[in-house]
Amino acid sequence: MSGSWADVFPYFAGALKLIVLGIGGYLAIKWHFDEEARVREEQGVVFDRSSYMKKMAMILVFLVTLVILVIYATNWLLY
Numbered sequence: 001m002s003g004s005w006a007d008v009f010p011y012f013a014g015a016l017k018l019i020v021l022g023i024g025g026y027l028a029i030k031w032h033f034d035e036e037a038r039v040r041e042e043q044g045v046v047f048d049r050s051s052y053m054k055k056m057a058m059i060l061v062f063l064v065t066l067v068i069l070v071i072y073a074t075n076w077l078l079y
Contacts, residue, residue, distance in 0.1 A: 018070060022063050029059055 033052060040046075
């Protein structure tokens with residue numbers, strides 16, 4: 001390989017795509033949890049914030065693990 005930008009671009013574009021989709025997915029999930037909390041508080045139900053934070057942490061760990069697996073799988077398949 002000659003080391004041109006065409007050799008690096010797919011990795012850069014793929015990483016950028018995963019980062020943008022990961023952030024978008026995180027914000028979408030967070031919005032749904034926040035909306036559920038707002039509705040429950042209006043109904044008078046107590047919303048457990050510690051449980052909420054545990055769920056968000058699990059989702060974040062899952063997304064980071066997924067990104068790492070995709071990067072290693074891509075590298076393994078290409079080389």
